[in-house]
Amino acid sequence: xxxxxxxxxxxxxxxxxxxxxxxxxxxxxxxxxxxxxxxxxxxxxxxxxxxxxxxxxxxxxxxxxxxxxxxxxxxxxxxxxxxxxxxxxxxxxxxxxxxxxxxxxxxxxxxxxxxxxxxxxxxxxxxxxxxxxxxxxxxxxxxxxxxxxxxxxxxxxxxxxxxxxxxxxxx
Amino acid sequence: xxxxxxxxxxxxxxxxxxxxxxxxxxxxxxxxxxxxxxxxxxxxxxxxxxxxxxxxxxxxxxxxxxxxxxxxxxxxxxxxxxxxx
Numbered sequence: 288x289x290x291x292x293x294x295x296x297x298x299x300x301x302x303x304x305x306x307x308x309x310x311x312x313x314x315x316x317x318x319x320x321x322x323x324x325x326x327x328x329x330x331x332x333x334x335x336x337x338x339x340x341x342x343x344x345x346x347x348x349x350x351x352x353x354x355x356x357x358x359x360x361x362x363x364x365x366x367x368x369x370x371x372x373x374x375x376x377x378x379x380x381x382x383x384x385x386x387x388x389x390x391x392x393x394x395x396x397x398x399x400x401x402x403x404x405x406x407x408x409x410x411x412x413x414x415x416x417x418x419x420x421x422x423x424x425x426x427x428x429x430x431x432x433x434x435x436x437x438x439x440x441x442x443x444x445x446x447x448x449x450x451x452x453x454x455x456x457x458x
Numbered sequence: 459x460x461x462x463x464x465x466x467x468x469x470x471x472x473x474x475x476x477x478x479x480x481x482x483x484x485x486x487x488x489x490x491x492x493x494x495x496x497x498x499x500x501x502x503x504x505x506x507x508x509x510x511x512x513x514x515x516x517x518x519x520x521x522x523x524x525x526x527x528x529x530x531x532x533x534x535x536x537x538x539x540x541x542x543x
Contacts, residue, residue: 294535364538365514425511425535455487456466456532457500457507458479 291355292340293387296433297422299450301412305436308444309400310415317398326401328444330417337421338387338431345377355383357427364426388419388431399444407441420446423454430454459515460540463532468518468539476522479532493531500529507531514538 301307311317321327346353359377361370397417405411413435420432432451437444461476462469468477483502492498496512499505509531510518515538521528534541 297535364511364536366512366517423533423535425533428535430535449486449488452486452488454534455493456463456479456530456534457485457487458466458481458529 292342292357292385292427292429293389294423294425294428294430296388297430297454298433299422299436299453300434301414303410303412303436305410305412306402306405308402308411308413308437310397310413310417311400312392312394312397317400320400325403326405328399328401330397330399332390332395332397332417332419334386335419335421338419338429340383340385340387340429342383342385342427343372343379344381344383345372346380348376348378353380362426387421387429401439401444405439407439409439410447411437411439411444413437413444413446416446418446420448420451422451459538461515461518461538462540462542463534464542468532470519476519477526477530479530481529487531498531503529505529510538511536 317327342355342357343359344353344355356372359372359374363369399413399417402411416432416435420435422430422432424430435446436450437446459471461471466479467475468479470476485500485502487493490498490500493509496509497506498509500507507529508521511533513521518530532539
């Protein structure tokens with residue numbers, strides 16, 4: 288189950304109709320691709336600090352109501368004043384450490400299979416991103432990137448993090 | 459009321475175009491340290507950027523009525539906006 292403060296996955300989509308990198312977590316599929324002459328890249332998964340979520344479990348000293356909040360001061364929209372959960376009224380039960388991306392299994396690697404004859408500098412679409420990347424955030428919530436756009440440099444796929452800027456527009 | 463965003467244009471609920479989101483300097487949110495503040499300054503045009511995270515839909519419409527060239531920061535995760543294809 289995803290954390291209360293995880294927005295879940297967020298996708299860019301393949302709006303430019305780039306060629307697609309296949310993602311696999313299966314060793315047989317990996318070997319089949321290799322035998323067909325396709326280039327493969329094995330990726331080790333690691334946690335991204337930007338996706339680590341911290342929140343507080345608080346208990347009201349009078350009513351004993353328990354709430355989970357992002358902090359003792361929570362910003363609100365529409366110019367409303369922030370909500371304040373003072374130590375006088377709310378006792379800290381637990382500091383919650385969580386992560387914005389939940390995977391279906393505990394396997395710590397995945398692999399990309401490149402399309403045929405990829406040229407250096409070609410931009411490709413990764414529909415299922417193995418790496419943990421923060422796509423965007425709003426107030427206390429964080430969304431992880433479900434997909435990505437990357438450039439092949441002859442050795443690695445370099446994920447273009449600027450692509451996620453589209454979720455925060457300025458102008 | 460939700461403001462719709464399509465092809466970098468903001469429309470009111472009744473379909474009226476209220477703003478074209480366009481930066482002549484192509485700045486990005488990542489270029490600013492204080493992007494989470496209600497208003498932050500952009501040195502590229504020496505103009506303030508209004509962070510719509512802190513505004514209501516009505517606030518945004520009123521702001522743009524007075525000054526169509528107001529520079530806005532818009533987070534597409536903000537539920538007051540809906541991105542449409």
